Amino acid sequence: MTTTQEEGRYTEALAHAEHLLGIPLETFLEPTPGEPANGADFKRLATVQTFGAAWPRDEVLDTRTRALVSVTIAAVLGTLEPLRGQLRIALNNGATPEEIAEVFIQVAAYAGAARAFEGYQIASQVFAEVARGLEAGGTGGA
Incomplete structure (x- = not known):
């Protein structure tokens, strides 16, 4: 379960990823056959960490x-x-x-x-x- 704040961070991370890549990241995040339900949690957490926390650090x-x-x-x-x-x-x-x-x-x-x-x-x-x-x-x- 995610909070509104977590969803906001995820949305921002997806937007930042698209800006960097030039293509939407969501294409690579679609569930695959046999993937467990918590696979989406992994993808969300990794996306927020990578594109929401690490990449924006441009100071x-x-x-x-x-x-x-x-x-x-x-x-x-x-x-x-x-x-x-x-x-x-x-x-x-x-x-x-x-x-x-x-x-x-x-x-x-x-x-x-x-x-x-x-x-x-x-x-x-x-x-x-x-x-x-x-x-x-x-x-x-x-």
Whole structure:
């Protein structure tokens, strides 16, 4: 059960996520077959923590820098689908493909070439998606 205040925080977090990603997060939060009822609680709590508490903290790290840090973390952990989202956030918030390539140079140096290559394959796919969006007259965001 949630309170009105909790629902307000969740709504704000969803709006912030959409602003960062360029697409609604709700698409990724739909229940899946066999998912337990408290799965929705997990998704709500994780969304509020991530997009309602961590990402808005731009007093010390701006969003662009925070996005590049998040790309690095996802790449090092090998979480490829979250990496795809972090790349979109980075590109939507001012990071360039060249800067992202430099992130993968650091990942290769400190986390290993195999992990960096695996992540860079995802980055290349996202770069191509953005390029296709630009060619089609879109904004290039995800």
